Amino acid sequence: MTSLPPFVVFFAGALLAVLTRGRARAAVLLAVPIVGAVNLAALAEGSGFEVQLLDYTLVLLRVDRLSFLFGLLFHLAAFLGIVFSLHVRDRVQEVATLLYAGAALGAVFAGDLITLFLFWEVLAVASAFLILARRTDRAYWAAMRYLVIQITAGVLLLAGVLMIANHSGSIAFGFIGLDGLASWLILLAFGTKAAFPLLHNWLTDAYPESTPTGTVFLSAFTTKVAVYALARGFPGAEPLIYIGAAMTMFPIFFAVIENDLRRVLAYSMINQLGFMVCGIGLGTALAINGAISHAFNDVIFKSLLFMSMGAVLYRTGKINGSELGGLYKSMPLTAGLCIVGAASISAFPLFSGFVSKSMVLAAAIEEGHPVVWLALMFASAGVFHHAGIKIPFFAFFARDSGIRTEEAPFNMLLAMGFAAVICVFNGVYPWLLYSLLPFPVEYHPYTIEHVLTQTQLLLFAALAFCWLKLFGLYPPELRGVNIDAEWVYRKALPAAGGGAVAALAAARRAAVDQTRRAATPLIAAVYRHHGPAGILARPWPTGSMAFWATLLLAAYLVLYYL
Amino acid sequence: MAEREKEYLFDDPRNVRRVIYGLYAACAVALGAELIVARHAEHPWEGLFGFYAVYGFIACLLLVLAAREMRKLLMRGEDYYDD
Numbered sequence: 001m002t003s004l005p006p007f008v009v010f011f012a013g014a015l016l017a018v019l020t021r022g023r024a025r026a027a028v029l030l031a032v033p034i035v036g037a038v039n040l041a042a043l044a045e046g047s048g049f050e051v052q053l054l055d056y057t058l059v060l061l062r063v064d065r066l067s068f069l070f071g072l073l074f075h076l077a078a079f080l081g082i083v084f085s086l087h088v089r090d091r092v093q094e095v096a097t098l099l100y101a102g103a104a105l106g107a108v109f110a111g112d113l114i115t116l117f118l119f120w121e122v123l124a125v126a127s128a129f130l131i132l133a134r135r136t137d138r139a140y141w142a143a144m145r146y147l148v149i150q151i152t153a154g155v156l157l158l159a160g161v162l163m164i165a166n167h168s169g170s171i172a173f174g175f176i177g178l179d180g181l182a183s184w185l186i187l188l189a190f191g192t193k194a195a196f197p198l199l200h201n202w203l204t205d206a207y208p209e210s211t212p213t214g215t216v217f218l219s220a221f222t223t224k225v226a227v228y229a230l231a232r233g234f235p236g237a238e239p240l241i242y243i244g245a246a247m248t249m250f251p252i253f254f255a256v257i258e259n260d261l262r263r264v265l266a267y268s269m270i271n272q273l274g275f276m277v278c279g280i281g282l283g284t285a286l287a288i289n290g291a292i293s294h295a296f297n298d299v300i301f302k303s304l305l306f307m308s309m310g311a312v313l314y315r316t317g318k319i320n321g322s323e324l325g326g327l328y329k330s331m332p333l334t335a336g337l338c339i340v341g342a343a344s345i346s347a348f349p350l351f352s353g354f355v356s357k358s359m360v361l362a363a364a365i366e367e368g369h370p371v372v373w374l375a376l377m378f379a380s381a382g383v384f385h386h387a388g389i390k391i392p393f394f395a396f397f398a399r400d401s402g403i404r405t406e407e408a409p410f411n412m413l414l415a416m417g418f419a420a421v422i423c424v425f426n427g428v429y430p431w432l433l434y435s436l437l438p439f440p441v442e443y444h445p446y447t448i449e450h451v452l453t454q455t456q457l458l459l460f461a462a463l464a465f466c467w468l469k470l471f472g473l474y475p476p477e478l479r480g481v482n483i484d485a486e487w488v489y490r491k492a493l494p495a496a497g498g499g500a501v502a503a504l505a506a507a508r509r510a511a512v513d514q515t516r517r518a519a520t521p522l523i524a525a526v527y528r529h530h531g532p533a534g535i536l537a538r539p540w541p542t543g544s545m546a547f548w549a550t551l552l553l554a555a556y557l558v559l560y561y562l
Numbered sequence: 563m564a565e566r567e568k569e570y571l572f573d574d575p576r577n578v579r580r581v582i583y584g585l586y587a588a589c590a591v592a593l594g595a596e597l598i599v600a601r602h603a604e605h606p607w608e609g610l611f612g613f614y615a616v617y618g619f620i621a622c623l624l625l626v627l628a629a630r631e632m633r634k635l636l637m638r639g640e641d642y643y644d645d
Contacts, residue, residue, distance in 0.1 A: 366604070400573075452592065456612070459585070460592075
């Protein structure tokens with residue numbers, strides 16, 4: 001093999017970015033994904049770059065169809081994100097970006113579990129800096145919670161890996177399957193990063209707190225590394241079917257009532273991840289192809305949506321649906337590009353979601369899971385509702401918020417334009433994407449039935465929105481926080497912890513009071529005798545002392561003679 | 563806002579109405595097309611006339627109405643986690 005492992009290019013770029021400044025650093029950033037892509041194109045299938053660590057051989061580069069597709073995707077996502085953030089002059093963000101993308105590439109090309117673990121941890125730490133870079137108090141605490149959860153997932157992964165290594169002597173990262181405690185630990189670690197239900201709040205907590213540009217990168221890498229790892233380790237694991245279906249369902253309810261539009265997108269991300277997790281659980285060639293192609297399309301259209309909201313936040317300083325509206329007047333291009341992303345995530349015919357998500361649905365019905373299929377359909381209508389309509393509607397239309405601003409900067413428009421082109425290209429001509437998938441594709445998205453039924457589903461979902469809105473039944477955008485699973489660690493546990501501290505303090509106070517009460521008579525008695533007026537503290541005349549001594553001696557004399 | 567601000571597309575309520583009528587028309591066409599297109603169904607429910615249309619409509623209705631109720635239960639002030 002003549003190529004380097006892809007992460008090397010990005011890490012070297014990060015080093016260069018530390019040493020340069022201004023335009024030179026921007027050039028380094030732009031060059032990295034391009035040089036990386038050239039390097040990627042020269043990769044041949046197979047494994048290489050083996051490093052000896054104690055008794056284990058680490059494989060830093062393993063190229064097959066699955067890792068190559070994710071490698072390509074991450075290069076593309078990094079390039080789009082870097083173009084989008086070209087105006088940013090912030091060394092922390094620029095360096096963290098390259099380290100983060102590099103770690104994601106390291107993880108998907110890792111041939112063994114220990115290498116995977118190492119990049120897994122770099123991924124967590126580098127990405128945390130993109131949240132910290134917002135430099136607000138809220139972002140700081142969100143980043144801390146994010147780190148605690150990510151690192152805990154890493155520890156679980158390491159524990160599982162060590163158990164497997166100890167048991168089988170092999171650390172190769174291949175099919176793991178659900179078999180024994182170690183595999184469950186690893187699934188839990190992957191599941192945390194993939195935002196499984198109840199483990200998902202780090203995503204909705206931290207992503208919306210990042211910078212306008214940081215969230216674009218965050219949305220691309222972490223969860224997709226988890227999808228890759230699940231596809232590699234747990235294809236066909238049945239619980240994933242139901243976990244995935246649950247993931248498509250519950251976030252859409254939160255998305256409808258959430259006010260922060262980037263948090264709406266974060267919930268919508270979990271919903272999209274649900275389709276992938278479900279496909280991996282189904283495990284057939286069609287389902288895995290669906291999951292992987294949807295991961296590819298999701299990175300691009302979710303980046304596009306986060307970019308459009310990032311542009312809104314950058315220009316207006318606002319991101320709450322309750323404060324926005326009517327921005328199509330000042331940002332028409334951003335609005336149009338946002339609608340392309342919205343159409344793609346909603347799986348409109350001719351947009352990218354249409355050609356990938358439907359594979360998972362088809363596989364669900366083929367494999368005899370009609371209830372799961374209905375859930376996925378419900379979620380498909382729901383995603384159109386909250387991501388397809390709500391995001392563009394409340395930001396760009398709805399009502400005139402009075403905000404007049406400028407169109408997004410050129411580099412932002414350019415990045416959004418690239419992403420939109422990919423969305424439409426994959427929607428119109430899916431065969432290129434299909435040719436890169438792990439299994440040969442026999443699926444035809446553009447049958448007249450599929451186009452018709454999907455169009456019906458979406459148009460009538462739009463009709464429902466329209467009527468709910470016209471009849472005033474649609475919940476207005478309100479400022480507020482919606483309680484989710486994070487309540488446990490953000491409210492209940494601190495309250496319980498605070499309660500425990502308060503209880504201990506009260507117990508201590510009670511003990512002190514009790515002792516003091518019990519000691520009061522004693523203290524009073526001592527005071528009575530030894531106090532200033534106490535009998536024992538009184539100055540005694542020397543004469544009385546002599547008298548008592550004489551008396552004692554006399555008593556002794558009497559006793560002696562008796 | 564500025565007094566002589568340009569009139570934008572949706573400042574005219576007629577244009578909003580046009581969009582809504584356009585949607586109605588599209589819905590009618592999509593539903594009507596089912597009379598012409600022969601569908602084969604993998605699952606019995608799927609074969610019912612207008613299944614996707616009805617399901618999409620009801621799904622969104624349920625979603626929004628359930629979310630409205632959920633809000634009563636789950637919504638707190640913006641600084642709920644801050645104090």
